[in-house]
Amino acid sequence: MFTRNVTMKLKANSAAEFSRLTEDEIVPLLRKQEGFRDKITLVSPDRSEAVAISFWETQEDAEAFNRTGYPEVLKIVSKVADGTPKIETFELSNSTLHNLAAKA
Numbered sequence: 001m002f003t004r005n006v007t008m009k010l011k012a013n014s015a016a017e018f019s020r021l022t023e024d025e026i027v028p029l030l031r032k033q034e035g036f037r038d039k040i041t042l043v044s045p046d047r048s049e050a051v052a053i054s055f056w057e058t059q060e061d062a063e064a065f066n067r068t069g070y071p072e073v074l075k076i077v078s079k080v081a082d083g084t085p086k087i088e089t090f091e092l093s094n095s096t097l098h099n100l101a102a103k104a
Helices: 015-031 059-068 070-077
Strands: 002-009 036-043 049-056 086-091
Touching: 002 059, 015 036, 015 049, 015 070, 049 059, 059 070, 059 086
Parallel strands: none
Antiparallel strands: 002 049, 002 086, 036 049
16 A cells, blocks of 8 residues: 655644635545545644645556546646645555544
8 A cells, every 4th residue: 555645834823714624525536546546635733834645556546636627626626725735655564543533
């Protein structure tokens, strides 16, 4: 399994909108992608930075999304991102997270 880690600076006072966009627009887009497994989104305590980690069956699936789906995600996050997000891809080594949900 592979992950795509997207790190971005958030515009001032946009963390709530980032969370809404993620839930309402980005996650539905991801669910349509071949090989997509899951997504975790993190926001820094000061609300100025976000990290989105998506999980993919194969590296090829993650790369295909980067070419076909990610341009649409970039359009969506441009409303709240300050600058261009940074993308890194990793191979999943291990995980203890199973059905863990964030507090509202």
